[in-house]
Every structure is written in C-alpha cells, then in structure tokens.
Amino acid sequence: MSLLVTGSIGIDTVETPAGRRDNVLGGSAVYFCYAASFFTPVRLVGVVGEDWPADLLAVLDGRPIDTSGLERRAGSKSFRWHGSYVDNLNEAVTVEVDLNVLAERAPKIPAAFADSRFLFLANTHPALQQQMLESVASPKLVVADTMNLWIQTAKPEVTKLLSKIDGIVLNDGEAKLLTEERNLVAAARKVLDLSGGRLKFVVVKKGEHGAILATPTEVASFAAYPTSAVVDPTGAGDSFAGGLLGYLSTQPEVTMDALKKAVAYGTVTASFTIADFSLAGLAAASRLHIDNRLTQFRTATTF
C-alpha cells in the first residue's frame, strides 16, 4: 500500500558524548522514509535549497523510496540544524537552527502521489500539515507528529489537526504540554478526547523509557529496547514513526494487535538509528536484522 511522508530534509551538525559530525544528512522525513522502507515502498515529499549537496541523499539509493516529490528550490537555502546531546543523551540542545526553505511555502505534493493510502505528516506547522492532508484524495490512515513550538504558538491549529487525522505520535513532554496532564496515561487519553473521537490511536514516545499506546478502549505500554549502544539519538522519534507506520501500512486492518506490533517494530527500528550518527545506523541494518531484534525484544519484555 502506498505510504507518503512529508517533512523536513536537512543538513545536521550533531555533537554527542561519542563525537561530532558536521554537515551530515538529517531531517524528519529522511529518517522516517528510510525506516519505513524496510517494510514498504515510500514516497518522499520535501524541499531543499539550491545549496543542497548533490550526494547527500545518496544513502537512499537502492531503497524503495520514490524521491520524485523532492523539490530543489532555486534561490532558497536548505534547512540546517546544529544540536548537542553532550550533557543529556535524552534531550537535544539546539545550538543553532536555520529554518531557511522550511520557513517558505510548503512543497507541493505531486499529482501522481494523490492516491497515497497512508500518510505521515512529520513535524511542521499544523496549518501546513492540514494543507498537505488536503492534497491526498482518500487516505486510509493519516498519522502526524508535532512539537512543543506549535503547541505553544498554534494550539488551536494543533487541536483542529487532531480532528482530521487517525493517529498521532508525540513525545512525553509534548503530550503533557498539550493536555496539561502530568500522568502520561491520562495525557494520552486526553489527546484522544481533544480529537472529538476522531483519533484511532495516540502514541506517546518516552525515549529510553519506551512508549505508551492508547486507543479509545485500550492502553498498552512498551519498554524501550534495552541497549547501551547509544551514539546519536537524532532521528530516533522519526525512525520509530517510520517503523510503526511502515509496518502498519502492510496490515489489512488497524487492530490493537497490529498497532502493538507496529509500536514494537518502531521501537527496534529506532534502536538501529541511535547506534550510529546520521543515517549510518539504519543504513547498516536490514529487514532481517530488524526481525531478529524484534524477536530479542519480545524475549526481553515477555514474562
């Protein structure tokens, strides 16, 4: 089934206790599409500037990723982010950010992609996310991400978005901020309420502490994959979403069992991302590695 992702494509500089990498590939849509491509073909929509290095997306070559929705905009500069995890591997400190082309008009979803059945709206302004959503004719399942900035500055738009999508993936801090609940199970349930009954599921990501999955009738809870191999957490959340929606898009129905397995696949896919800088951890993985790790994860969490 056709899975489309829209989101950022950027040039990152990252510092972690394991070292530093300058001007490496990053961006929410990039991590998402690579992670999802282990499960299903993916359509990538995003925009970069005319300064985009020709070979920076070479890591996607040979993957089942359709990059024909990638716009290289003349006269614009690419999105750049410089972050540091030196003091805390669980939370990035933004050293510098240049939105550049991301602050301009959104990229256009090609007409050939309008028949996409699964849609992931990676983090951007919620009004833009809604605009993207309208470019896809009849999606079967739409999942979005968001961030603190939009919850603080555009909460009505975020809430409006919730009433138009099927699932949302957000982190613990965002869930608390959006709902003003301190308990994450209560927060997840309140996000469902905020959508006026539209949302089928909410996933609250807790980084090294795993994730909570809530549907209108059930709550499931997941440990993280237990690992000390953490080199660079950048892209973990987007890889998690990619594994989750990549797997889910191969399933006939969005049942609780399918959602739980999707969260588990998201968890182990992200565990490859954080084991190296930029896309190197994902690029070193295969579907077989992911399936083997899923089995290990099940063993490590089943009693």
Added chain:
Amino acid sequence: MSLLVTGSIGIDTVETPAGRRDNVLGGSAVYFCYAASFFTPVRLVGVVGEDWPADLLAVLDGRPIDTSGLERRAGSKSFRWHGSYVDNLNEAVTVEVDLNVLAERAPKIPAAFADSRFLFLANTHPALQQQMLESVASPKLVVADTMNLWIQTAKPEVTKLLSKIDGIVLNDGEAKLLTEERNLVAAARKVLDLSGGRLKFVVVKKGEHGAILATPTEVASFAAYPTSAVVDPTGAGDSFAGGLLGYLSTQPEVTMDALKKAVAYGTVTASFTIADFSLAGLAAASRLHIDNRLTQFRTATTF
C-alpha cells in the same frame, strides 16, 4: 519457603496532589511484608519506639506475617518521615525526618528466624545490612535495597555488601550514582561487575517508567503497569520488592523466567500500593486481584 525482611517501620505524614495523611503507617519493611504476604508467609524484623500507637499495625492482622521479631524499645522514639509529592509524583521531597530508633542499634533477629531461606535487607546502613545477614544461618537467596545516602557516605560498605548478596533492587538515580554510568543498561551491568561476580541479578526501578532486570548473561526490560490511578507513591519500591521476592521464594529455582515473572508480580503489586494512601491500596487487594492484573499487564505489554 521462609522469607524474612528487616527494615524500617515508621509513622508517615504524606502530602500528594490527592491530599494529605498525618501519622499513618509506613516504613520499608511494612510495605515489603504486606506485598510479599500475598505470595508466601513473611517474618518481619524491625524496631519501633515506646511511643508506637498500639493499633497502627492492625492492618497486618490476619495476614500470614509473623511479627514476633518486632521490638518495641523502651526509652526510644519511633521513626517518623514527612514527605511531599505535591510538585512531582515521581520523587518525594522530605519535609522532615526523625530517624529516632533507627539511628540506634539494629533490632535483633530472633533465633527462631535464623533458619530463614529468603532474606530481604530493606534500605538501611550497609554495615547494618551485613550484620543482619550474618544472623541468618544459610539463606538460599539474599536481596537488598540501598539508597543515595549510603552510596554517597559509605560506598565501600555498599560495594562490600554487593559481594555478599544474590540480588539488589535499586532505583535509577541510585544505579547511576553507584556506577557513574548514565545509561541504565550499562549501569545495571556495572553493578553486576562491582559485586565481583557474586550478584545473580540487578533490578533497576524506574517508577512510572518500569524496570530493567540484568543478570550476568541477559537483560530484560519492563514497562510500568499503565495507570492514571496514582494517589500516593510512598512504598511503591518496597511493595515492588515484596511482590518480586514473595513470588520468587515460591519458585524452585532462580531462573531468568522466574525472575522476569517476579519483576512482573512486583510491578502489579506496587500498582495497588500507589492507588491509595499508606497501606490502604494493598489492604484493598487480594491475590486474585493481583493475578488478574498480571494478566492485564501481560496483555498490555505483549505484541
């Protein structure tokens, strides 16, 4: 199999977002023994002062708990703790603490208890824990708890204790402090190393985020029981240890499967503790409730 616990018995005053209770029953050994008593008979060893209210332990009546090791010491005052969770349900702020009788000599383990096969050394000075340990002739399994204070002020004694016991249960902050590792999987493994190969297992408790279990050859990871019913977290860690060791003492061998199920029982037993003040949550539970919740917990965490 006979399970003995030594630890604190105290009078608590607790404030949480749900309210305040003055002069209620508390103490690590009390929570532990009530939790463990759902699984096996328990022997309680502890000391209170002559001011101890006659009816404060009435909640233990009818439980399979042998309180003949409880010393009421003339001329001494009972341990008192006043804590607040008003700002953060995950971490108590100590408003006031009066060690009183706990700062005096340790209670004596009755000769009739010297044949105990399972031993839980609840948090106290590691030198006292070792002294207690020596009073039990040939225990099959000894598990201890500790706290930041002893890691900071008596680290050599804590390390020495590790080389004389079979298992340790400590929280995430304590594990990081003891090992100077920031990653909890690495920290758990390092605690095993610190014991010089003696420890069979380490459990790192993460409160609302679950727990990590490490043995010399395996690592398991557990979500918390997903609940928004948190009234008073006091005693959660000791109830967790009580459920864990209570279950484990009924098992023929300390296998990885037994340990994982023990951690799961500890998790669900603690979920009853936090649902009400003092011992009220545990007192409202039964073994059937615990087993039913274990089944729910398995459903909520299995994919």
